[in-house]
Amino acid sequence: MTGPDGAPVGVGLVGYGTSGADLHAPLIGAEPRLLLRAVVSGRPERVHRDLPGTPVVPDLDRLLDDPEIELVVVAAPNAVHHELARAALLAGRHVVVDKPFTLTSAQADDLIDVAAREDRRLTVFHQRRWDADYRTVRHCVQAGVLGRLGTYIARYDRFRPTVDARDRSGPGAGVLYDLGPHLIDQALHLFGLPDDVLADVTAQRPGSGADDYVHLVLRYGPLRVVLQAGSLVREPGPRFEVHGDAASLVTRGRDGQVAALLAGRRPGDAGWGAPDDLAFTLSTEVAGLGLTGELSGMPGAYETFYRDTAAAVRGVGTLPVTAEDSRGTIRVIELARRSSEQGRAVPVR
CATH class of the missing domain: 3.30.360.10 (Dihydrodipicolinate Reductase; domain 2)
Structure with a gap:
């Protein structure tokens, strides 16, 4: 589940609050087929305390400047999930969105359509499965x-x-x-x-x-x-x-x-x-x-989520949670x- 050169999937994490710091970052770090390359946060000191050497950037645009980032994890406040996930998909990245997927089913439908059009993998972090x-x-x-x-x-x-x-x-x-x-x-x-x-x-x-x-x-x-x-x-x-x-x-x-x-x-x-x-x-x-x-x-078995996500990004196996399932939750x-x-x-x- 690494690239042609054997490299793991490059990951960019957007948000370093409770979910980003306590769940996403450690679970990404525990999956050998993923590599956390950068974090979007307004609190770089907290990121550097936990993840020495990991670059911290101020916004999604700067994160997307790194062509090695293939997977964007949106762990920002609920109200901006749709906006950030959409921008990442349109930039050609695969996307994980923290729960809740979106605020409305119309926003969920939009992201599902964009992911299909861009041929990108889109999943939602329902780790409590x-x-x-x-x-x-x-x-x-x-x-x-x-x-x-x-x-x-x-x-x-x-x-x-x-x-x-x-x-x-x-x-x-x-x-x-x-x-x-x-x-x-x-x-x-x-x-x-x-x-x-x-x-x-x-x-x-x-x-x-x-x-x-x-x-x-x-x-x-x-x-x-x-x-x-x-x-x-x-x-x-x-x-x-x-x-x-x-x-x-x-x-x-x-x-x-x-x-x-x-x-x-x-x-x-x-x-x-x-x-x-x-x-x-x-x-x-x-x-x-x-x-x-x-x-x-x-x-x-929380590790299942990012293990299966890494595999799906490399075209092996299915996503651990489908966007369509998550759309049902929002509905x-x-x-x-x-x-x-x-x-x-x-x-x-």
Whole structure:
């Protein structure tokens, strides 16, 4: 997955905030078929502290002056994802966009069209498809362990009672665009687009300029997919609850890969991705008797995203997340906001 001369894919990272610094840069650095050549940031001292010797440039135009940069990673604020990704595609670069893909499905459609016209690879960083708990849930669902599903519940619970700069109003602000893409992408990855969306999106904390609570119900015939995120939850509930006519699976705890990256660990290190801080409880019935036991769980695998992206850029294999999939996530976000405003379910198709 290197070029004709054996060189890895040159990468330019746009943005060095939380996502760029804590997720993209270390995961790019851990993939041998990628080479981070430059970073766009207004805080060069932070980049140089973490990545000594990596050039820092002030804007995308300067980044694109380097012909060795083949892949541009957009980890800038949500409101400029479309603008930056479009410019990079038109400049002949492949593109990774951090979640959320765009602010609107019309912007997503535009990027998909530009990528097809320019024959460039376009993908979105939905790394939580490779969380240990989600991978375990998906495996059990697809293997039929739970039988015919009736309810799938996923939560992101946080306790942030004090409003701060993250709660300013503006395009792409709020929990629906922050945590919502993770929850929605995981659900669509399992079940596809729903029949309709019923949502409650609001601000619960005084002074919050953006939504800090979301409750979505995606309806698939008799199956109900419930997605919830809030900022006033001191005692977190189960991360996933999946109930079928053969068994129930409940997971507790949080995938540890982000914490491991912050601690300086990298994919390939001993124990990377191990679900040590997670609990998986399976409840079923055997010969008419109730049975409850613990599953070991699958390991997390964030490294999959950039491994598969590097391969796809070199024309080997498929992208880890398609832009079309991510467009579906943005469409559900749009419909969730409309449903909350109208107080009724909104059909997807």
